[in-house]
Amino acid sequence: MKLQQKHQSQQTAKQIRIKRSVETGINETDFINTMFLRSTFFENWSETNYFINPTLKTTQSLTYNDKWYLDFLKDSYSTGISFDKPSDKFMDLYKNWDSYVKQYNINKFYDVDRKQFLRELINFAYSFTNKYNLTQMLNKLKTNINNLQSVNLIEDNWKLVNDYNSFVFNIDNKFYFFVFQPFNSKQWKILKFKHDTNNAKEIDGIPFIPSDIKVYVEMSKLKGLYYWDRVGEPQKPTINPNTGEIINWSVENQNKVKDFLNNYLDVIIQENIRVQQGGNLDYDDPNLGSQRIIFDFEIVDNMEKSVKGNILTKKSIYRMILTIDKDNSK
Structure with missing residues (x-):
C-alpha cells in the first residue's frame, strides 16, 4: 500500500512539474545550473552565451547514465518533445x-x-x-x-519582341522562337533558333532568314516572336497547331x-x-528523424491580431532545443 501511495505521489509530482513548465516556462537559473553539471556532454556549449546556439547536439554514444539524464531533463524541465522529421x-x-x-x-x-x-x-x-x-x-x-522570394517562371523568361527592325539587324546570339502560319498551310507552326546570323539557314527542315519575320507580319501570319532572357538553351514551347496558342501555360x-x-x-x-525551428534540411541524411527536446523560458501572455480580433496566446521569451542524433539515442 505504501509503495502504491509513493508511486502515486511521484506521478502527481511529475504531473505538477510538467504542468508548471508548460504554463509558465522553466526557471532559467535553475535550468542553467543543472545543465552546467553536464556541460561537457554537449557540443557548442558556452557558460556565458548559452543562447547563442539554441540547438545543441550530442555526437557521442549515450551511456545508460546519459539516457537517464536526458529522461530527467524531459520530465523535470522540458516544455515539449518533437522529432526532427518531415511529414x-x-x-x-x-x-x-x-x-x-x-x-x-x-x-x-x-x-x-x-x-x-x-x-x-x-x-x-x-x-x-x-x-x-x-x-x-x-x-x-x-x-x-x-x-x-519571387522567381521568374519559364513563361516570364520568354520576352516578346515588338521592334522587328531591331531584331533583324541586331545579331545577339540569343535563342528565339516564333509562331507563324506557312503561306501554303492553314496550320500554325513554331520554330526555335539561335540568332547568330542574318544569312539563310534551315530550321526543322524549313528555310529561314531573319528578314522573313517582317514578311509574316505584313501577311498577318505571325502570332509572335520571343527571345530567351536567360543563359543556356531552353526547350521549345508547344502550341496548338489549329490556333497557334502556346499550350505550355x-x-x-x-x-x-x-x-x-x-x-x-x-x-x-x-x-x-x-x-525554421531548427529542423534538418538534408532530406538524404540518415539521421533525419532525431529527437528534439524543447525548453521554453519565461512564457508570457501575448496578444496577437487576427481577422477575428485580438487573441490571447502564450509566447516564450527564450527557447532552446536539444537535438539528440537518431543513432545516438538507441
Whole structure:
C-alpha cells in the first residue's frame, strides 16, 4: 500500500512539474545550473552565451547514465518533445518529385532544383500564386512564411519582341522562337533558333532568314516572336497547331498546378515551420528523424491580431532545443 501511495505521489509530482513548465516556462537559473553539471556532454556549449546556439547536439554514444539524464531533463524541465522529421507526405514528394512534375505539369512553368528543394518549392508556389492571382493561397503563404522570394517562371523568361527592325539587324546570339502560319498551310507552326546570323539557314527542315519575320507580319501570319532572357538553351514551347496558342501555360496546365498546390501547399508550409525551428534540411541524411527536446523560458501572455480580433496566446521569451542524433539515442 505504501509503495502504491509513493508511486502515486511521484506521478502527481511529475504531473505538477510538467504542468508548471508548460504554463509558465522553466526557471532559467535553475535550468542553467543543472545543465552546467553536464556541460561537457554537449557540443557548442558556452557558460556565458548559452543562447547563442539554441540547438545543441550530442555526437557521442549515450551511456545508460546519459539516457537517464536526458529522461530527467524531459520530465523535470522540458516544455515539449518533437522529432526532427518531415511529414511522410513531404518525404514522398521529395523522393518521387520526377513523377509529380509530370503528373501536375510543373515543368511547364518552373524547373525546381532538388538541391534546394524546400526553398525552391516555396519560391515557385509564391511566384505562381502571385502571377495567376490565386489570392487565398498567396495570403496563406504570406501569413505563414517570412522572406518570400519571387522567381521568374519559364513563361516570364520568354520576352516578346515588338521592334522587328531591331531584331533583324541586331545579331545577339540569343535563342528565339516564333509562331507563324506557312503561306501554303492553314496550320500554325513554331520554330526555335539561335540568332547568330542574318544569312539563310534551315530550321526543322524549313528555310529561314531573319528578314522573313517582317514578311509574316505584313501577311498577318505571325502570332509572335520571343527571345530567351536567360543563359543556356531552353526547350521549345508547344502550341496548338489549329490556333497557334502556346499550350505550355494554358489554363488547363495552370489548373493542374493549382491542383498540386491545393494538395501540397499546407504540407510545404508545415515543413518550412519545422526547418525554421531548427529542423534538418538534408532530406538524404540518415539521421533525419532525431529527437528534439524543447525548453521554453519565461512564457508570457501575448496578444496577437487576427481577422477575428485580438487573441490571447502564450509566447516564450527564450527557447532552446536539444537535438539528440537518431543513432545516438538507441
